[in-house]
Amino acid sequence: MLKVHSRCDLSCDHCYVYQHADQTWRGRPVRMPPATVRAAARRIAEHAREHQLPDVHVVLHGGEPLLLGAAGLREVLAELRATITPWTRLDLRMQTNGVLLDEELCQVLVDHDVRVGVSFDGDRAANDRHRVFAHGGSSHEQVRRALALLRRPAYRSSYAGILCTVDVRNDPDRVYEALLAESPPRVDLLLPHATWDHPPQRPGPGATPYADWLGRIHRRWVDDGQPGSIRLFEALRPGGGGTEAFGLAPADVLVVEADGTWEQVDSLKTAYHGAAGTGFDVFDHSVDEAAGHPGVAVRQDGVQGLCATCRACPVVDRCGGGLYAHRWRTGSGFDNPSVYCADLFRLIDSVDAYPGPAQAPPSEWSTASPLDDLLDDLATGHGSPQTVRRLADDQLAITRMLLAACREMSDSAAAWETLADLELTAPEAVRAVLEHPFVRPWLVHRLDPAARSDVGAAADPLPALAVAAAVRAGVPVTVDVPVRADAITVPTLGSLLLPGLGERAEVTVLPGGFRVRGGSADRTVLLDAGEPSAGWRPVRNVPAGRLLIEDGDPYRDCYGQPVAARLDDPAVQALGRTLVEAWRVVCRDVPAHAASLDGGLRVVVPLAPDPARPLRSATARHAFGAVAVTPHPDPETVAVLLVHEWQHAKLGAVLDRYDLVTPGQGTRITVPWRPDPRPPEGVLQGVYAHLAVTQVWRSRAATDNGDASAHAARFLAWTREGADALLASRSLTAAGERFVGQLRHALEETRVGSG
């Protein structure tokens, strides 16, 4: 957590930074100086590198971080990205009061892939009870305006959720409804910071007013079908995994204050002046040194780090002793139960007693916030370009594993060594080749024991991949490449058809091309020549874009239906024009879907024409980054096909890593778009694609007097019925239920939001 600005433009009377025991903010710089940002970023990068961390989460915090302004914020974010991302995946977050948020700041957040939590306490009366300006004026309208901005499609990817501080004097139903009205991807409910020295307010006769208040919201949430994530309730479930406030997981938060000092979690400021201090700073001390502070170390011990009362409690694995700061009492320090102990005990009992019909069973998924984030983002219907890049990274990792598995079967040590060397010296060249959608189908075919012995057994892919990477890198190498049917395919570049090559050919990479010698043949291919060299069939680009039209790679034939043979130049040009125009149409209809396509779609495969079914499209699970379509002249139609198929590609990549459907159940579900009952995974794919198509048609319906509204209504009904059938089928995992629940929410938002 980086305290990038130590002042705030609100004057909330429940704020632990300014209004509680710790007053160290008074001696700190107003904003974190650039040199401190740089030092903090280097420490984080150093830690990620040394521990090979797959992810690091950095939260910009304050005070109020938006007081940096757009330029200041951009500087901080650029420094963090530039320093940390070479070593790990950087998950950037911000917690803000939202008052200053405008379009320019939203764009900065989107540009740097920052997800924002907004502090908002509910309806006007609830919010303005505490969250006011220094002159006492309301902040409610400003915060609601900020939330409305974040809901816009252009900025939605930066909307992480709402943080609501509980006040039991507020009406829980009104707070709940006000929070849901803002369509947050996630809500977290925060107990107001208190200690045994300064206990929380307990108006009224009840002994557990916080449990009663939260229990009321929990019941509403369950009765409503859990419309969106409420983190507190999910964390308290059996196996819910907990949060900073609950559960026994080791503490993993460190704070960098505006002056560069390392501090423990900042809620400790409520305990006593200087409670969060460590004596370390980012200039002279590493993350490991700060994490070795006794106050942090004791929170790594799980149940053994708790007081005797907690250790003997039957629900200790659920509450974990509550928030560390809430245990403070002068004299016994933190060796106490939480000051909210009675409330937590009763609340856990309430959650267990009212699980509701749709409660998911405990699952590994409910603990994994990166997964939640990824799924939540995709459940908007599109997913940000950054999420798509994460999926692409997963696919690349899988392809590298398959490549390594193929190495054992390869008799070309030179090819493997070439790839390994090039990855060190020209990583982008190797990545470009391995990300080609039809490399994985080739590797899978090569490894598949069922296919290995038949006549269609795959040739060793490593030599051709090495040649492709070397050509792209401009590195001279010589590799023996297997020849199939007088042809050599160089993925991403093209195919050489050369009769007389024999079974193997020696390929030497030259400046601007390569030379092939085998059997009686000898041919030099120059890639930048005006006319293709004889026999060379290059992969062709769509003008002004990164999109390839792939009609030569033999492993593109993975769609379960015939792919087109190589198109002549006029046909490729016509398809290219249609694709460019279709891209513009998607951008016009739903810019977020265009951004998602930009993030990962790299190849279009023409399908063979079929007069009986002139309009077809397909996606293959092994070929992420590609879709197949029948060449069609109408960009409006092709736009829908692209959006539809890209949904399948994204969801396929998710299913590569995560089980959203419980395997082995044999369930079949009746759906409105096909006559035959479908397996749950098929329904999930259909629902996800139809959600996107609904969004496209709803957008068109806003300006179109034709039949767009009818199309929108049909896809809306299909998606809704499919999602409800999935949720009712009990065939989804906890992660799957969450995904479809969020998706269902996005669907209703589409319905309401687009006229």
Place this chain on the structure above:
Amino acid sequence: MDHAPTRSPRPDPDDLARSLHTPLDQITVEHADLIEAVRRRVVVGQSVPVPVAAFNSSI
């Protein structure tokens, strides 16, 4: 008795992410288990019918 077929364990997502930082020439040593997990899940798994291996739309 549960007769449901056992599905190959999926590769650990964190291991996959971490493997991207491992040079190719060290992958077989450092990620041998992951290679096997991917091979079982992706290659062997494909011989079991996957409902949406190639989803053909009909708009």
